[in-house]
Amino acid sequence: MREIGLIAAAFCTAILATPAFAADLTGTATVIDGDTLEVHGQRIRLHGIDSPESAQLCQDAAGKDWRCGQQAALALSDRIARRPVSCEVKDTDRYGRSVAACSVAGESLNAWMVSQGWAMAYRQYSTDYVGAEATARAARAGIWAGTFQPPWEWRTAKRNGDKPQAANQSRPAPAAAPSAAPSSGCQIKGNINSKGERIYHVPGGRFYDQTQIDTGSGERWFCSEDEARSAGWRRSER
Incomplete structure (x- = not known):
């Protein structure tokens, strides 16, 4: 019973410590x-x-x-x-x-x-x-x-x-220059297209060479396809 009481107390404490956001x-x-x-x-x-x-x-x-x-x-x-x-x-x-x-x-x-x-x-x-x-x-x-x-x-x-x-x-901030790959082992390009879709391109893909990466816009490089998929990107269909 003592263990149950301690668990309940810890659970209540965690709830109280969690930031409360307004309901939808x-x-x-x-x-x-x-x-x-x-x-x-x-x-x-x-x-x-x-x-x-x-x-x-x-x-x-x-x-x-x-x-x-x-x-x-x-x-x-x-x-x-x-x-x-x-x-x-x-x-x-x-x-x-x-x-x-x-x-x-x-x-x-x-x-x-x-x-x-x-x-x-x-x-x-x-x-x-x-x-x-x-x-x-x-x-x-x-x-x-x-x-x-x-x-x-x-x-x-x-x-x-x-x-x-x-x-x-005033001028709109110019687009950042394309970012070079961080290392020779990280060649997969994580691109965000005009619809906001996160798509990654692998070397040899149809659009790989023409795809430029702007890390200032949220785009990024990946070292493996598993890493790209885990981050929410999908592979280019071409």
């Missing part, structure tokens, strides 16, 4: 900005994406300033309309907001905002939307049509009391 949320949403919602009075930060701040300006293809932060929020509001939003809570941030992947009628709002060029993939916290960002950038959609300062840099400048860069001085 479903309901009518109010859009706060391009990456923040409010459902049932609970603020929700969209996981893995970063949208221009409400007061932030970008520059369009003609060189004219426009309120990209405001337009991002309006785009999200229009996409949701009056439909109920379902949010899968993944974490709680330092401001007490739930961090979640949200959807409407089965469509990911996080992915949609990035794919339409209204937000960037927030690589510091997730690489889930790197593929969607590549699609938006290639199409020059939303903020990618011109120039802008990444939202996290804009916030840092504001916090430090610096004047945020003028739109005509």
Whole structure:
């Protein structure tokens, strides 16, 4: 009996020590900005994406300033309309907001905002939307049509009391140069395609030579196929 009591006590202690996240949320949403919602009075930060701040300006293809932060929020509001939003809570941030992947009628709002060029993939916290960002950038959609300062840099400048860069001085961060294989024994290329799919290519494969690896975008090299599969990549079909 004493052993059972000790096990029960340890189990309760483990539960209390586990961080408590808010329950998943479903309901009518109010859009706060391009990456923040409010459902049932609970603020929700969209996981893995970063949208221009409400007061932030970008520059369009003609060189004219426009309120990209405001337009991002309006785009999200229009996409949701009056439909109920379902949010899968993944974490709680330092401001007490739930961090979640949200959807409407089965469509990911996080992915949609990035794919339409209204937000960037927030690589510091997730690489889930790197593929969607590549699609938006290639199409020059939303903020990618011109120039802008990444939202996290804009916030840092504001916090430090610096004047945020003028739109005509800002440039999207260039893609990192292709990364060389770390060693002769690690030749398998883990690539993330435009759909966000993680696919690995082995030497001799049809697309092996033309595939470039950008480790800054979450891509990587593998030393074996088992390692690649264990990390969640699948082998190229060609």
